[in-house]
């Protein structure tokens with residue numbers, strides 16, 4: 278017994294239960310509830326905001342509240358009940374201001390004791406510098422009737438919309454009032470709409486200029502990064518009693534048809550993991566500049582229109598976002614170095630849902646292989662860096678201190694995290710692991726957790742669900758890999774192949790092309806047209822791994838054989854276009870102009886960043902300049918980073 282206690286203590290001593298990406302004093306005082314009130318002026322791209330906080334003191338004596346802010350104008354802070362105005366100032370480190378923001382310090386004018394609860398209000402204004410927000414002009418919308426606004430708060434961008442404790446460690450309930458000046462504009466937020474002006478206005482307005490008032494509340498505690506808003510000429514269409522699709526009018530019928538099975542997807546996941554507790558499930562198909570495939574805002578998933586392919590092949594993104602309702606939104610990572618606690622678990626559940634949907638493990642294994650290939654390429658790239666921060670991005674515990682946590686986001690937490698869970702499942706059996714995950718959720722419901730919490734939970738769980746001999750053997754197996762899987766920057770300690778017939782078909786065909794004579798099609802090349810989308814993705818990923826063996830003649834033959842440059846599926850297009858640049862097939866006579874159009878029509882970072890990485894510096898800069906008004910602030914930041922570090926990529930990928 279003693280041995281195990283010591284082992285526990287050693288493990289717990291990693292001490293990762295701290296969020297280094299917040300300036301707030303969240304260990305001393307905790308947000309319990311947030312109420313925001315926003316007056317949207319979308320034409321001027323300005324929002325007048327007020328926020329009211331209910332705080333609970335968790336230290337012996339509290340005299341100040343420290344909140345995260347990013348590029349906003351604070352007007353004043355006060356106690357709502359007595360109206361007393363409070364002293365405040367902003368503490369700013371010039372090196373951090375545009376990276377993680379600043380610290381807003383509010384002096385409370387009195388001392389609070391442990392357990393005290395008090396309320397504060399802050400009045401402020403935000404504009405285009407708010408990096409969570411994308412203000413779109415009328416011309417940038419599909420319907421061309423009114424301006425459009427949407428948010429993206431993960432990871433630390435909520436602090437640019439609202440001064441708050443911007444850490445996944447802190448969970449709170451929230452409510453909101455949003456006032457619009459244009460009657461055509463509808464508003465949705467990540468909460469339930471409430472009617473009849475349930476919340477009294479905090480500020481005074483000239484009501485002649487107010488066209489509509491929307492109110493929302495969410496009584497389940499969430500972290501700041503799950504607050505979300507969309508405003509525009511958007512409308513909602515039901516796909517079942519509890520699911521719906523929201524978008525501008527132009528394509529809503531197409532989106533509704535493609536996503537008609539949302540309810541079925543929720544049920545598949547419920548079958549595996551238990552009840553869906555959030556009530557409704559709504560998905561917004563945003564404009565194409567949305568920088569991600571999807572974002573799991575509760576009751577208001579955001580998705581990129583590139584998931585709408587026409588044959589439902591892109592719905593795995595929707596299933597992934599639904600899976601976040603459990604992993605990420607119910608149990609949340611407590612800092613961004615532990616993002617795999619959200620994403621690794623979510624991919625694991627997503628693939629359980631895909632198994633039900635497609636009824637064949639091959640489909641899931643092909644997805645896992647595509648993911649593994651992308652993970653391996655990134656591990657190689659990050660692990661070769663001499664910068665310890667970049668190197669850590671290859672692990673499941675990236676260094677995020679003093680950096681924008683977004684910089685550490687990649688396929689790694691998804692696939693390396695998924696692989697760890699897949700391995701653990703193989704060690705303790707599918708049925709037992711399913712029960713373990715259900716119990717993990719129950720024990721940590723509406724809380725935040727990290728890798729140590731999961732390890733400690735898992736060991737205790739296994740001890741009480743196996744014989745002592747089995748427990749000892751399993752624990753030894755887990756201890757051999759767990760820390761390495763999380764902290765090592767090389768490949769995971771166990772190599773998982775996910776080999777199956779469907780993936781072998783795809784990689785064999787790719788191999789046939791690679792060894793074919795220039796200008797000749799390999800025998801049986803037509804089988805590609807019968808592949809599922811993920812097999813085609815695997816085929817192209819395999820080609821990308823070996824692109825130095827491809828010549829432009831074979832590339833041309835591939836293009837002619839499968840019509841790749843004009844494909845409708847963006848998952849295939851971005852891989853093919855990247856490969857076209859890597860192999861120098863892309864010229865103005867082939868598909869270079871199509872690629873140029875593609876990066877101007879889609880803002881999903883997963884799909885455009887590889888293209889920018891493959892381009893030479895001058896072309897990348899020219900194309901970026903052409904499109905930067907279209908891109909979301911987060912995409913702009915990441916492409917600018919790619920262009921800045923260009924010499925590195927030229928060496929790695931083009932020379």
Ligand SMILES: [Zn+2]
Nearest residue numbers: 597601620623
């Ligand atoms: Zn996710």
